[in-house]
Amino acid sequence: MPTDCTAAVVEVVDINKSFNGIPVLRDVCIDLMPGEVHALLGVNGSGKSTLIKILAGYHQADSGRITVNGTTFTFPGAQASRYDAKALPIAFVHQDLGLLSDLTVAENFHVREIVSAPTGRLIPWRRKRAEAASALRAYGVGVDPNETVRRLSPVDRARVAIVRAYTDLAELTGSRTLLVLDEPTVFLPVEDRQRVWELVRGITEHGGAVLLVSHDLVDVRAVADVVTILRDGRAGTKLAVEACDEATVVAALLGERRVAHGSAPEPAATGGLHRQRGAAGPAGHGSRPLPARRHADGVVADNVRGGQVRDVSLSVATGEIVGLTGLPGSGYDELPYILYGHVPGSGRLSVGGRRTSIQTLNPQRARAEGIALVPADRAGQGAFAALSASENVGAPSIDSHKRHGCVSAKSMTDQFTRCAAQYGITPVEPTKPFSLFSGGNQQKIVIAKWLLTDPHLLLLHEPTQGVDIASKNDLIGSIRQAAQSGLAVLWCSTDQGDLVRGCDRVLVFRDGAITTELDQPLTADTILEAIYG
Amino acid sequence: MAEAIETNVEAPGGGSAARTDPSRHEPVEVRHGVPAGTMGSLVASWSERLALPLLWLVVSLVFTFLPATGAHFATLATFGSIFGAGAVTVVLTLGLIVPALGGDYDLSVAYNLTLSSILLAELNVNLHVNIAVAAVIVVAVGAIAGVANAIVSVKFKVDPFIATLGTGTVMAGITLWVSHSATISGISVGLSNIVVTDRWIGLPIEFYFALGVALVMAFVLAYLPAGRKLKYVGLQRDVARLTGVAVGRVRTTAFIASGVLSAVAGIMYAGNAGAADPSSGVSLLLPAFAAAFLGSTTILPGQFNPLGALVAVYFLGTGITGLELLGASSYIQDLFYGGALIIAVIVSGVVRRKRNATKEQV
Structure with a gap:
């Protein structure tokens, strides 16, 4: 040797x-x-x-x-x-x-x-x-x-x-x-x-x-x-x-x-790369208007418990993107699944003025309430790997793809072609199986399928994980645009750079409760300080 | 529970897809194999879809022209009996593949069939219930058996393999109890007339009934949201749940459909014989499984499908009839169906892996 x-x-x-x-x-x-x-x-x-x-x-x-x-x-x-x-x-x-x-x-x-x-x-x-x-x-x-x-x-x-x-x-x-x-x-x-x-x-x-x-x-x-x-x-x-x-x-x-790929809807998207970590300052947010006021018809969650989460209350206005972060085990990443009824919990939830008990919530009812969840486990929970891109996009609204009472493949293909253009999904091949798209495009497909259901509340768990930088920009741009058109977003992530670029506010969890609320101007440093501080 | 099934049987359509983790394979922009839409791939795909129907045709022709069998095989009576006897198995197989598409194997179908035929005979012969009323009661009991399967597998989350083995055995016990372990004969001739005696273009009505059920099911699976949802549940249960599909309700409905179809098959079975015995129907379980898996290699290769099942039942029936005409004893049935099941499961696994391999080359 x-x-x-x-x-x-x-x-x-x-x-x-x-x-x-x-x-x-x-x-x-x-x-x-x-x-x-x-x-x-x-x-x-x-x-x-x-x-x-x-x-x-x-x-x-x-x-x-x-x-x-x-x-x-x-x-x-x-x-x-x-x-x-x-x-x-x-x-x-x-x-x-x-x-x-x-x-x-x-x-x-x-x-x-x-x-x-x-x-x-x-x-x-x-x-x-x-x-x-x-x-x-x-x-x-x-x-x-x-x-x-x-x-x-x-x-x-x-x-x-x-x-x-x-x-x-x-x-x-x-x-x-x-x-x-x-x-x-x-x-x-x-x-x-x-x-x-x-x-x-x-x-x-x-x-x-x-x-x-x-x-x-x-x-x-x-x-x-x-x-x-x-x-x-x-x-x-x-x-x-x-x-x-x-x-x-x-x-x-x-x-x-x-x-x-620089054509992300948000003007700051490409430039944002340079302040992914730490470098973001107040100047970077000047062009981003905060929602004028918190609408009563947004999302209010009261006394949410379940998993690691104990007694969390929060509200998200329509048009607002609220980040959730914290140390592992602090419960921040369980909240989306509790609010979607996938992880059992308790508390009260009000979406667009309609009240629901979290205790009796399940994914099906959550959907009926206008809630959508983009899970972190894309392959295991996010999409049907073997089905085509267009069927994945059409699946949540399968009941609406009917012509004369029958499911229409063409209706789903057309829908996919439209949303591929809107969200920058490539290649635009509706029949290609989901598993053959690259990570970034898979995530775009998952987010597009939920945005198409026109939800009131979008729950995101690590939406930019395992995604290349160009797709990340597209995704953040799409989410911000969707929020502006009348959607409340909860964005769960440990990527401070993404939280800074994507969110209007960030809630920091510790031991199952919200300990810090951070408003603009957000920086990765203030978020990190709040997590560890 | 899905995993537990996959370790036992390789399910067409399900399983493997759930296990491939796309985030770990970074798909590179490469075209795979023959580009879709060319003549080559069309021929390949259609030859795969039609291989079994063509094989069936070949087998039929061989038996028709073989001197040893030709004289009997090519008669209308033989054809009628193949199509008639097969119809029961077709309906039973269709009952089996409804929950199978959702990832649940229902082993109780053949026990349900036997119970249904005995119950029909008991009601009609010993209790003098009108045959039509008796049939309705039997179908209702079949549905209840489906509910029982759903309660054990869905509500109490028992692996359906075990759950339906248990409920099936209970049904076998009830069958013996009701019948005092004896054959009940003398069922109204009306039933035998509609099922097997009356013919249209030389074939018994039950064949057209089975064909009709298969066509309706194929339509539901392809074109109705209910069918798509069943497929979603079978592919990746967790994704289906998070997509908002009422997974429990879909699985329960599938078990009930399976129970109803098994009961219908039981009524047809009793009609064919004009009587019911408490045990012979159970032997249809293996042919049904063999046909379900063999059927998943044809028409819509890679997934359980009703028309594939229909073709598979008749392919197997033709083979056995031909061999019996050649002089084989009744043991040939077990050899043939057992062998066919093993080969069908192997072939359907190969078909599925081949289809996945072309997708996962990179």
């Missing part, structure tokens, strides 16, 4: 990959050095996941080579067929973490080993538990190895998954290893991610190389040493993290696309 610590652990050289003749990766080169966190940034469709799948051996590159600790695999060719990430010192932690949630932490640590062990051999549980405990201790993860994974907090689950992946590797080959983190923190609140980054730092100090795939500049700045930006399948820009100011990165990410 080479001991030269300046040699890359994994070297990706001139990788090309096409699908059906369309190039997805072109001459991509990346060096992953020991002790370094290398961030891979790119908008949806830039080829990030294809590159990761080539590293995992799931796809074979059309040409190029990958060198792992001095062994070179040249694509295509006989050698390439031996490229098997499982046998190489490369481990992956994906967004879903790959933990078995009904097993204990210790059992999860040894799943792979147990699977490959001879069937008849006894499992020395006492020793296995001790091993898991010591691995967790070594990286400062204070989790009980006997705890069921399901009962861990999301951040602890992520940390367990990372420690597990890395210890598997370390046993295999010592320290010259590559850990690929494919957005494992996407579902974590921003402030929790710091604890994951500390862990990642521990791994690089140990000499490992880390490849971090991310959408989020904040994450990248927090942990990465080097940044490679993929655009249209080319590893166009490599930057030291110090050089990563937002203007440079956004320019590199979007290139000419930035102009093409």
Whole structure:
């Protein structure tokens, strides 16, 4: 094994990959050095996941080579067929973490080993538990190895998954290893991610190389040493993290696309990129009129309880966008589901002057009251993955798509074509299955389908999560425009930049109650202060 | 509960879609396979849709021209008996696929059928109830059985596989109780006349009835909001719920429809024999499942569909009749239906995966 610590652990050289003749990766080169966190940034469709799948051996590159600790695999060719990430010192932690949630932490640590062990051999549980405990201790993860994974907090689950992946590797080959983190923190609140980054730092100090795939500049700045930006399948820009100011990165990410997608309805949308975090000042809001007064026909919720939420009262005027934020477990992200009747709760709700008891609310009644919910779990709750885009958009109003009493496919197709133009959904292919749209376009479809039902109250949970920057602008613009046309919006998010750009007011939760109400001018700093203060 | 089912049986249409997590695959702008709309894909898609009907035609022709079977097979009587005997299974299979489309497997359908036929005979023969009145009562009882299934599976959230196995066994017990474990014969000839004796263009009325039910169901599923909602529930239950679909009500309705269709099939079953016995109807459960899955590979491949089920029932019936004419004993039925179910589930899984694979190449 080479001991030269300046040699890359994994070297990706001139990788090309096409699908059906369309190039997805072109001459991509990346060096992953020991002790370094290398961030891979790119908008949806830039080829990030294809590159990761080539590293995992799931796809074979059309040409190029990958060198792992001095062994070179040249694509295509006989050698390439031996490229098997499982046998190489490369481990992956994906967004879903790959933990078995009904097993204990210790059992999860040894799943792979147990699977490959001879069937008849006894499992020395006492020793296995001790091993898991010591691995967790070594990286400062204070989790009980006997705890069921399901009962861990999301951040602890992520940390367990990372420690597990890395210890598997370390046993295999010592320290010259590559850990690929494919957005494992996407579902974590921003402030929790710091604890994951500390862990990642521990791994690089140990000499490992880390490849971090991310959408989020904040994450990248927090942990990465080097940044490679993929655009249209080319590893166009490599930057030291110090050089990563937002203007440079956004320019590199979007290139000419930035102009093409700059037509967001809100004038401030494109400019808003630069004050995504911290930089927003009062000047940025001068052009945005606050609703003149709070209409009585808006939304009023009184004494809402349920889940972590205990006794919350709030009101949202028609035309107003109110942000909800807080630390994990503070209940801010449960409120939308309670107000939609998906999570049981109690209290009173008044929408457009009509009163409802939350106790008897269910999604069906919530809809009848004019409430719409855009859940954070787009794939599991937001849409029918296998159905076409137009049927997804038409589903909530399926009863209205009737011609002579029959459901009309044409009525749904026409509706989709109209709303694709309005919300910037591409491609405009009504029959294309939802799952084949990119993340940003999927979210546009989900939001469009609810706005089409003409709700009084729109509940949003992390509406911009996992969405590229251009689509994010479109989405924020669409939501603001919809609000102005007579809609009350509750926007639940941990992305302070989005809250600043999207909301008129922000309510900060702590321990299940609203502790701070922030009015204009909003800044990411004041929100953060209120969350932690 | 949906997961519990998926681990047992690969459901056409459902399941896999719910499990693909689009946020993890970043779809790249690439055209997949043959662009839609070209001749090639049209031919491919229609050949897939029509493979089973064509195979049925081939099997029929083989038996018609095979010297060993031709003389008997090609007679109107044989055709009439294939279409007549199949009609009961068609209606039963249609009853099965209503809840199956919503993600619930109802194992009680065949027990419900047997109970219905016995109940009809008991009412008509021993209690001297007018046959039409008896039929109405039996259908009502079938609906109640559907309600019972819904209460256990929907209200008490028991996996329908287990729930309907339980309710079905209870129905089998009631059947034996009512009938004192004996065959009841002497049902009004009026029933046999409309079901099997009267013919139109050489085929018994029950065939046209089964065809009519299948067509109505196909229409409801494709063109009425009720049918679309059932499909939503089957695809991704959570999404359907959050979309505002009354999931519990849809599933309950599906179970009731299943109960009613099973009862109707039971009345037809009694009409065919002019009598009812407390056990033989149960043997229709496997043919119904085989036809439901085999039917999901044709007409609308990848999902349970009524016309596919109809074609599948007659394909299986034709095969068995032909083999029996060749001299095979009655054990051939179990071999054929069991084998057909296994092959149908495998093929429908392959069809579904192939369809998903072309969608998920990237």
